[in-house]
Amino acid sequence: xxxxxxxxxxxxxxxxxxxxxxxxxxxxxxxxxxxxxxxxxxxxxxxxxxxxxxxxxxxxxxxxxxxxxxxxxxxxxxxxxxxxxxxxxxxxxxxxxxxxxxxxxxxxxxxxxxxxxxxxxxxxxxxxxxxxxxxxxxxxxxxxxxxxxxxxxxxxxxxxxxxxxxxxxxxxxxxxxxxxxxxxxxxxxxxxxxxxxxxxxxxxxxxxxxxxxxxxxxxxxxxxxxxxxxxxxxxxxxxxxxxxxxxxxxxxxxxxxxxxxxxxxxxxxxxxxxxxxxxxxxxxxxxxxxxxxxxxxxxxxxxxxxx
Amino acid sequence: xxxxxxxxxxxxxxxxxxxxxxxxxxxxxxxxxxxxxxxxxxxxxxxxxxxxxxxxxxxxxxxxxxxxxxxxxxxxxxxxxxxxxxxxxxxxxxxxxxxxxxxxxxxxxxxxxx
Numbered sequence: 035x036x037x038x039x040x041x042x043x044x045x046x047x048x049x050x051x052x053x054x055x056x057x058x059x060x061x062x063x064x065x066x067x068x069x070x071x072x073x074x075x076x077x078x079x080x081x082x083x084x085x086x087x088x089x090x091x092x093x094x095x096x097x098x099x100x101x102x103x104x105x106x107x108x109x110x111x112x113x114x115x116x117x118x119x120x121x122x123x124x125x126x127x128x129x130x131x132x133x134x135x136x137x138x139x140x141x142x143x144x145x146x147x148x149x150x151x152x153x154x155x156x157x158x159x160x161x162x163x164x165x166x167x168x169x170x171x172x173x174x175x176x177x178x179x180x181x182x183x184x185x186x187x188x189x190x191x192x193x194x195x196x197x198x199x200x201x202x203x204x205x206x207x208x209x210x211x212x213x214x215x216x217x218x219x220x221x222x223x224x225x226x227x228x229x230x231x232x233x234x235x236x237x238x239x240x241x242x243x244x245x246x247x248x249x250x251x252x253x254x255x256x257x258x259x260x261x262x263x264x265x266x267x268x269x270x271x272x273x274x275x276x277x278x279x280x281x282x283x284x285x286x287x288x289x290x291x292x293x294x295x296x297x298x299x300x301x302x303x304x305x306x307x308x309x310x311x312x313x314x315x316x317x318x319x320x321x322x323x324x325x326x327x328x329x330x331x332x333x334x335x336x337x338x339x340x341x
Numbered sequence: 342x343x344x345x346x347x348x349x350x351x352x353x354x355x356x357x358x359x360x361x362x363x364x365x366x367x368x369x370x371x372x373x374x375x376x377x378x379x380x381x382x383x384x385x386x387x388x389x390x391x392x393x394x395x396x397x398x399x400x401x402x403x404x405x406x407x408x409x410x411x412x413x414x415x416x417x418x419x420x421x422x423x424x425x426x427x428x429x430x431x432x433x434x435x436x437x438x439x440x441x442x443x444x445x446x447x448x449x450x451x452x453x454x455x
Contacts, residue, residue, distance in 0.1 A: 044453045044455055046451060047454055048451045049452060051446075052446055053354075053447055055351050138343055170342065173378065174343075198377060199377050227426075231424060231426055235435045
């Protein structure tokens with residue numbers, strides 16, 4: 035009713051919402067992220083043009099991961115076929131195809147549904163291979179720990195400038211097919227320059243899935259991200275209850291120990307120190323996973339701790 | 342393109358809000374699209390024109406505000422020129438995307454209530 039005079043006329047009201055149109059997707063993504071973090075699974079959203087080499091990189095990763103003892107898994111999105119999932123299966127990465135039909139991107143709900151009936155919980159690194167597309171997938175959070183954008187040297191040096199939304203979203207760019215550089219008029223320095231103009235924290239690894247060049251750096255990057263992922267799983271309160279009737283006290287301490295013990299090796303001392311220095315404020319947060327490596331870069335001290 | 346799925350999400354949300362408030366009619370929708378939101382404003386309009394038929398938004402004009410993307414230094418606040426390397430040359434820190442540059446928001450719905 036009209037509040038001015040009570041005449042019974044209807045009223046025009048402006049309803050201020052200021053809410054993200056993708057709020058629903060973001061909620062579903064948070065849900066996925068919680069699942070991944072709880073299970074201690076490093077989930078990565080792999081994006082790039084059709085033919086950039088997304089599947090090829092994952093196939094090559096399977097070999098390197100086997101040497102590390104990591105268990106991999108993947109869901110692979112495609113408009114019409116399950117070819118990529120079959121290729122990954124063959125390479126030793128248990129995979130499930132998500133056939134998107136007309137959809138040009140994955141959203142958090144599609145990923146969530148694909149996880150049902152697929153043993154992703156047992157994996158160390160879980161790849162979500164997105165639809166080949168440098169535009170649409172960029173704005174959909176899927177619940178991943180990080181976005182990896184695959185850009186092949188055959189695509190042109192200016193692609194980052196042409197698709198800034200995609201590259202802005204990238205935590206890492208894999209510059210693939212570098213074995214072809216001698217046959218092309220491509221200047222890798224120009225690719226890096228273009229990335230620096232669209233990514234405030236540019237991070238790129240040049241690699242060739244065919245020759246194996248750069249695969250070690252890619253694996254090292256995965257290892258770096260796996261660190262903070264594994265810890266929250268071990269210190270999460272409700273998992274603590276589920277796992278550890280054995281420990282009645284100070285679970286953080288106890289589990290940090292386990293963490294150390296499990297990883298062992300020459301790195302553990304450094305890792306431990308680093309966790310202590312930065313751990314608390316960042317634990318389990320998306321920011322940590324995204325910004326971890328860069329964060330270390332910026333405040334120098336953190337980075338040096340590692341080595 | 343994904344603009345269609347975004348419009349679908351938008352219309353569903355608007356209908357939900359209108360029903361919740363018992364609106365008799367919706368008069369206007371305003372949305373904000375940042376340059377780096379990953380949305381083409383023209384495609385979005387086209388998608389809206391196509392999709393609104395048969396919904397509560399069928400007669401509702403769409404007001405779309407486009408926001409240019411700008412980057413600045415989080416330390417000294419200096420704006421970075423368009424196309425520049427995204428690092429402050431003075432402070433040597435990564436640039437920060439300014440508010441609204443990648444926004445895709447439903448700002449307001451003007452509706453008629455009893």
